[in-house]
Amino acid sequence: MTTIPTSSTAQVIPGQGAMAAPDGAKPAKAKRQRFLFLKNKKALFGLIILGLYVLFAIIGPWITPYDPDARSNDLIQPPSADHWFGTTHLGQDVFSQVLDGTRPVVFVGFLAGAIATVLSVIIGITAGYLGGKTDDALSALSNVFLVIPAVPLMIIITSILDSASNLLIALIIGLTSWSWNARVLRAQTLSLRRRDYIEASRATGEKTWRIVGFELLPNLTAVIASGFIGTVIFAVLSLITLAFIGIVSAAGWNWGTILFWAQGQQALAQGAWWWFVPAGLAIAFLGTALSLINFAIDEFVSPRLRSAGKTKLKTASGGTVRMRIGFTPVLSNSAEPHTQARAIPINTDGATPVARKVGK
Amino acid sequence: MKYFLQRIAFYLFTAWAAITLNFFIPRLVPGDPVQSLIAKFRGQLSTEAINSLYVLFGLDDDKGLWAQYIDYWKQLFQGDLGLSFTFFPSPVSEIIGDALPWTVTLVGITTVISFLIGTGLGVFAGWRRGSWTDGLLPVTTFFSSVPYFWLGIIAIYLLTGPDSFFPSSGGFDSALVPAWDQYFIPSAIQHSLLPALTILISSVSGWILSMRNMMVTVSSEDYITVAHAKGLSERRVAVSYAARNALLPNISGFALSLGFIVGGTLLVEIVFSYPGLGFILLQALGAKDYPLMQGIFLVITISVLVANLLADLAYLLLDPRTRKEG
């Protein structure tokens, strides 16, 4: 259970040149670009799946066919028309548990993501914008949090605070997972601060909160959004982990709890694959959706990553060539001109040249 | 060299911060946890263990916080992490000492292999962008979203069984006694294959994706065009110019992700009942064995710091810019 930060925005070391700096786009342009963002297939696909999850998080507990806790006599039954995802050792309906468990997962994911994002924005931007000793102190703080393994820390804290609620778990996850984004935001703020328009605002004595709020933040939107999504993925996986090892028993059903019970009851030894598979796939699809959104944000921020589109080309002679770096495709090497521009004969008496019909 | 000393200073600082955090965590527990623990163990705890619990939670009122903190450090320097009460009366340090080699071998080797394979495939996918390799990206994305432990469970279900080559649990054949001999080592390797494969499959995707993106980003740098203009072979441009530069941010990414990776691998150990730190942590959690939990956290943190230091060292060797002027 991990998230390796795959976002290029996060991967790149500041000063490496390739930093996916938001290209200084002024806020006015943002609206048109946001629309463009939705044109990205990855973004659209990711957002649709995420939308479904949010929908089930809201209505899930109301539309469950059974009470997820209710026992029945159908013990360990494979999927059937009555029980779409089969039943547990107590005859509980797995489908109802998965549906009911969506809400805590989405809730904890988003809340922890929000907490971590707010923290990282405050810490990252303050460090990057103020610089000096403040920067040193805040950077040291985020670096410490970055290398201290977050999951074991979370496990211990949660275990000590016996019977933690979902709210508390979200808080713990949020408080331990802000450092990566803070680091990225600091680097971005540093590079933005040196831009002309920010320097100009500073020189004209604009108030700091105005510069940060109106000049800096709009340009950091994509980076912040990407950090938020990344933290949501991490928070979801963390919650599942905590539930799976059985230290958040008080928090009701979630996919991790289902897996905890399945593991505890040796579901697989009894061949009850249906007890494991739905919850695991639910996690994987949610994670995939969120990752896709993040890829789209990455491509949006750093045009180099945009998918190359069509790369196989037809040449004039009927062959195919591939677009690649270092060898520009040659579609035709005939020396025929593409536009017909014809000479007008020299008019010896110096009159205005006569315009002739020239085909384009 | 200056850079390296700075890094060492930073890791010492982080180690100090982690140890201090470790000191304060038990003191956050509301109420009197010792009483509830005594009640829970119904007289099975010795007076010595109870006393050490009071010290652990900072409830022995005769000392101030500062004095307690000093004592904590003194104990630490003697390698004393307290007594475990799951494995009473074994000291925590001994239990961790038994488990640590398993985790370090399994997680360490697998993570490095995963990084190498993922980076290699990422170089390929990034260099041949726009070809069929792009079609693999959704698959790798999906695999990187699957929790490690879930993949482990599925692997156990699909690949183990009475006739299978893969054992479903444990670190070695229970009929054997741990020793460096021709019976034990093959058995240990056989038992580690499936957990290793699980960690490999779920972590490799992340490296592929990040290396691919770095390759794509680096590919449009000027020096790559220069390399092509020089008429160098495709291989030389891809490896020595593009990949060599794309590797640097990926290594720092590796160092920074270690903390995340460890969390995932602990759960794989749990699923496979592999006798490493994760498995012990699960037992400690079940028994509310705070000294053991804290010890494990401390050891994991220090291991991650050491691994980070090694990654830094690799970075230092690979990026001439960090070793400016000697």
Place this chain on the structure above:
Amino acid sequence: MEPVLEIRNLNVEYGLGDKAVRAVRDVNLTLHRGEVLGLAGESGSGKSTLAYGLTRLLAPPGVITGGEVIYHPEKSDPYDVLGLSDKALRAFRWAETAIVFQGAMNSLNPVHKISTQLTDVLKAHDPKMSEHSRNARAREMLKLVGIAADRMDAYPHQLSGGMRQRVMIGMALILQPQVVIMDEPTTALDVVMQRQILGQLIELRERLGFSVIFITHDLSLLVEFSNRIAIMYGGRIVEEAPANTIYRDALHPYSKGLLSSFPALRGPRRELAGIPGSPPDLAGMPSGCSFHPRCPKAFEPCSTHIPVLGRPDSPDGAARSVACWLHPTEQPVG
């Protein structure tokens, strides 16, 4: 004069289908042996695209949609560079045409020593060359461009901007190419360093006898350092003439505008004036002569008909060409 590189109706586009942007349009240009040909124009005029296009170095989505680039080797028959196989093109690159890129900062691989980057090109083109002679050759090149041999083991970040650009020039000459393309080679440097490096290069050219295509937006540099100048606008060459002729008597209104936007170091003082408006958007090129919306002298045919590059009716007409309706031409050149 004998030609060394002939570009015939070269067309380069970015992107495919309807969204394609035509960056270089029917460009005809000849580089003669031993000359310095200046290529000038505002950013977006297609001058760099032309230079990278002729050795197929444009990154995706660049596509060459037509044309020929005929290379004339010193002793054998001419051939079309665009028709070479990948292997042959690799062998052709650097050995026959080398490039000094703009921005020396990023042209050198930051993780390899200068020596490695100088010798790997030797190794690629002559695998049989011994390591010793490779190193000797690299040292020789550094000496040629005025860099002490002890910088061989330096990394790019340890060198100043001027030194890096010298290394690039040394690297470009290491295989003794016939043609050296210089794309804004000195824009990142200060004025003194610019002239020093260019002066050195011209001196080396006289000694080694290669030809240069010198690309810059700084016309005053071109007037000073090149023999002939071609001026590009909107992907086309709009005027081409010996450097002095252009400086004295530019025919195309765009050339005139470009000349008056820079102060010249030598020659009579003249008034400085920019060109009103901004370079055209390649995606939405104006009809007719693409300069007509900005042209102070535009008249009837300019907005509808594309003028062809041809010899103008002027005393020195034989040595120059221009594409402008103000200057009726005899016949297309090229």
